[in-house]
Amino acid sequence: xxxxxxxxxxxxxxxxxxxxxxxxxxxxxxxxxxxxxxxxxxxxxxxxxxxxxxxxxxxxxxxxxxxxxxxxxxxxxxxxxxxxxxxxxxxxxxxxxxxxxxxxxxxxxxxxxxxxxxxxxxxxxxxxxxxxxxxxxxxxxxxxxxxxxxxxxxxxxxxxxxxxxxxxxxxxxxxxxxxxxxxxxxxxxxxxxxxxxxxxxxxxxxxxxxxxxxxxxxxxxxxxxxxxxxxxxxxxxxxxxxxxxxxxxxxxxxxxxxxxxxxxxxxxxxxxxxxxxxxxxxxxxxxxxxxxxxxxxxxxxxxxxxxxxxxxxxxxxxxxxxxxxxxxxxxxxxxxxxxxxxxxxxxxxxxxxxxxxxxxxxxxxxxxxxxxxxxxxxxxxxxxxxxxxxxxxxxxxxxxxxxxxx
Numbered sequence: 001x002x003x004x005x006x007x008x009x010x011x012x013x014x015x016x017x018x019x020x021x022x023x024x025x026x027x028x029x030x031x032x033x034x035x036x037x038x039x040x041x042x043x044x045x046x047x048x049x050x051x052x053x054x055x056x057x058x059x060x061x062x063x064x065x066x067x068x069x070x071x072x073x074x075x076x077x078x079x080x081x082x083x084x085x086x087x088x089x090x091x092x093x094x095x096x097x098x099x100x101x102x103x104x105x106x107x108x109x110x111x112x113x114x115x116x117x118x119x120x121x122x123x124x125x126x127x128x129x130x131x132x133x134x135x136x137x138x139x140x141x142x143x144x145x146x147x148x149x150x151x152x153x154x155x156x157x158x159x160x161x162x163x164x165x166x167x168x169x170x171x172x173x174x175x176x177x178x179x180x181x182x183x184x185x186x187x188x189x190x191x192x193x194x195x196x197x198x199x200x201x202x203x204x205x206x207x208x209x210x211x212x213x214x215x216x217x218x219x220x221x222x223x224x225x226x227x228x229x230x231x232x233x234x235x236x237x238x239x240x241x242x243x244x245x246x247x248x249x250x251x252x253x254x255x256x257x258x259x260x261x262x263x264x265x266x267x268x269x270x271x272x273x274x275x276x277x278x279x280x281x282x283x284x285x286x287x288x289x290x291x292x293x294x295x296x297x298x299x300x301x302x303x304x305x306x307x308x309x310x311x312x313x314x315x316x317x318x319x320x321x322x323x324x325x326x327x328x329x330x331x332x333x334x335x336x337x338x339x340x341x342x343x344x345x346x347x348x349x350x351x352x353x354x355x356x357x358x359x360x361x362x363x364x365x366x367x368x369x370x371x372x373x374x375x376x377x378x379x380x381x382x383x384x385x386x387x388x389x390x391x392x393x394x395x396x397x398x399x400x401x402x403x404x405x406x
Contacts, residue, residue, distance in 0.1 A: 181235060260313070
């Protein structure tokens with residue numbers, strides 16, 4: 001009886017074609033490839049499966065009818081995230097693509113990020129003030145303390161001021177399908193909790209009714225929500241919806257705006273102490289990031305550059321430190337202990353057209369020394385950094401003609 005063919009022979013042949021590569025096989029179904037001039041190494045874990053999604057680690061053979069596949073990881077020791085790229089390859093051609101990308105020269109990181117400036121929308125005036133809706137309470141977990149806090153918030157809610165700060169679309173009209181968290185009740189948690197929410201009109205017809213001073217355009221509810229998943233939160237900006245005087249902006253805000261108006265994005269971030277990650281620098285310059293240190297196998301598509309630039313043009317760099325500090329404090333309180341920095345981030349913008357669970361987007365985090373950092377990252381989490389914690393307020397609520405000319 002002849003010997004069985006080696007199922008790893010095709011992979012070994014592919015590896016043998018690589019130039020200047022040191023190969024280390026282990027006895028647990030994995031091979032490590034390293035190259036002296038490369039800052040990363042490749043680890044290929046071998047698995048097989050027959051049906052479904054259950055995978056079994058390769059340990060010297062495969063059952064009849066089983067399919068061999070390869071889990072390819074790029075490892076960059078000493079970086080903020082050791083495993084920087086991962087792809088499950090179902091055939092050798094996909095493995096060959098990974099090895100070719102790994103062998104490609106790493107492009108130089110752009111030193112400066114420039115973004116064309118943008119002007120805030122001209123806010124359309126409300127012809128008539130829409131009436132304040134009656135709050136609807138549907139939360140099932142309001143205890144006595146939460147009920148008292150809710151009553152205080154509803155008692156000091158300044159409806160005209162809230163409407164004046166309502167986000168606007170690019171044409172200056174009130175934004176449709178917008179939900180804003182005003183307050184969350186109870187201790188910080190990663191679970192649902194009672195939240196005071198204000199919601200705008202879902203349709204242009206309902207918004208026209210609101211613009212004419214008729215009811216129906218807005219709703220105020222108290223529902224059980226994931227506070228961390230809301231697109232915007234004004235919990236730290238009570239002057240936008242109560243009678244509390246609005247604090248003056250720091251001088252840093254105007255300094256950053258002046259730099260952003262000249263397209264000097266890197267300089268504006270430097271002034272605010274915001275670091276820019278290498279992936280963001282590549283992506284802003286239009287690089288595909290193929291073969292670079294992407295967290296997961298999701299490559300940046302150059303068609304996303306306008307989406308990225310539009311987000312960066314609206315950035316208020318001076319807001320990020322406080323916004324991320326609030327996230328960190330909430331995470332520490334809900335987890336009963338501080339989380340290690342650089343182990344979490346918050347999404348600012350998702351890039352369109354992605355169907356996988358882990359989506360690539362613009363993220364912000366705190367570095368180990370507490371500095372805000374913007375970078376491109378992939379995440380399956382729905383947690384977000386609220387719009388008002390990173391967007392220049394003038395891009396949220398728009399400006400008058402006089403304000404734009406000032």
